[in-house]
Amino acid sequence: MNSTRDIDALIEMMAKLPGLGPRSARRAVLHMIRKRELLLSPLADLMGQVAVTARECHTCGNIGTTETCDICLSEKRANGMICVVEDVADLWAMERAGVFRGRYHVLGGTLSALDQVGPEQLRIPRLVDRIEAENITEVILALAATVEGQTTAHYIADQLEDRVTLTSLAQGVPIGGELDYLDDGTITAALNARKAL
Amino acid sequence: MNSTRDIDALIEMMAKLPGLGPRSARRAVLHMIRKRELLLSPLADLMGQVAVTARECHTCGNIGTTETCDICLSEKRANGMICVVEDVADLWAMERAGVFRGRYHVLGGTLSALDQVGPEQLRIPRLVDRIEAENITEVILALAATVEGQTTAHYIADQLEDRVTLTSLAQGVPIGGELDYLDDGTITAALNARKAL
Known part of the structure; x- marks a missing residue:
């Protein structure tokens, strides 16, 4: 028509x-x-x-309208800690939780031999540079618990070993989650990481 | 931010x-x-x-970018038949089925005493005008099987009685529908309107 x-x-x-x-x-x-x-x-x-x-923050890869994003510019954020996420959406999710006060680094994907995504295609060299330049002492790897996410986490851990403290998000039962609806992998992870009351 | x-x-x-x-x-x-x-x-x-x-067709109320829509202008459409629908989305759904070759009339809602929607708020007077002007012989009321839809259908039927043949869409089991998932009202309607094989 x-x-x-x-x-x-x-x-x-x-x-x-x-x-x-x-x-x-x-x-x-x-x-x-x-x-x-x-x-x-x-x-x-x-x-x-x-x-x-719209543009990517020159430092961390967050999406905003300025060359450097508000989080990277903010003086209220703790120096020395970087939370590594796969995607801007993950950064936004962390910010909504409002509990992390350090800065971020957005990889822009995960390593994938199949899709020919290597460290150069991600923002990994830039992360290594930031460790020195910003005197980073802790890197939190907040990557997905998938094969690609964990491969990427291991690669980054190899690169940064001995230079910073490396941590990752805890795995376990989600708040409000019912055991009946959880997959076996999550239940196994939660059981293995059980804590004394 | x-x-x-x-x-x-x-x-x-x-x-x-x-x-x-x-x-x-x-x-x-x-x-x-x-x-x-x-x-x-x-x-x-x-x-x-x-x-x-974007604007409403002057004649039928369809949404398009011209004063009169393609359906109203088309010479390939059967004259003499109008299908009355509640909403432009319903008109588009009928057109996707591709089986009706007459013209349409979009009411823009249903009569509702609660929401103070009377015949003037809908496009009902315009429909009555079209019956004469376009020598309409059949009006198909394709309105929802809800209380409001049926109230509106009855009102229109009262207005047009003796001037045109009035029909409405058949009610029954949807094609591909399983009896198990149908509501009682639909099953009742389908049973009451059962046909000889």
Whole structure:
């Protein structure tokens, strides 16, 4: 249809977003058209703006609109500690928990021989540089408990051995988690790491 | 955070779309930022364009970018038949099925005393006008099988009685539907409308 060409194109593109399919994209687009002033126009403006200004922090790889992100610039953050995460989404998740007061380093993926991702493709050399430059004493490896995540953690541990204290996030039963719904691996890890009351 | 103000605002606004929450909005925004050239910029442009050009068809209420929509303009469509739907999404669903060759009329809602939606708030007077102007002989009421939908259908039927043939979509077991998963109302309707083989 000619009269809906732009709208069809918009639906098709929205359907490419993670979490949306053709049906939910149609619903979202109709909703936006109905709330044109409140939603569609401001969203278009914001997206245009972010498309121009979004960039990776030169130091840690966080996404923001400045050359160095607020976390790297903040004087309130503890020096000497770096939490290594795979992805910006993981950094944001850590920040929402609001408990870590050091700085971050976003790898931008995990090592993968299959996908030809080596240390150079990730931000690992930059991490090694930061250890010296920022007098880092502890590196927390907050990587996923998957084969790729753990391979990457081991590689980084090899690189940094003897230069810093290396730690990783504890594994176990999630808060609010019911044993019945947990996989065997998590239960095994939680049992092996059991603590005296 | 200052350096992520625009990005935070974008996430907050995306989270208002139906089908997206804060978590999926964050994922979608990170995905868009990573695919800036392919997704974020074109989406911003398309949204801006649609925000300016999207409008309701003067005749039937379909959403498009022209004063009269392609369906109303098409000479290939059967004259004399109008399918009445609640919402543009319903019109699009009918069109995807590709089986109805007449024209449509979008009410833009259902009658609701609670929400103070009367016939004037819907596109009902316009429907009555079209019956005469377009020599309509059959009106198919494709409204939801809810209380509001059926109230609206009855009201329209009262208005158009004796002037056109009134029909409604058949109710019964959906294609591919298993009896075990159907509600009692649907099974009752399907049994009452049973057909000789």
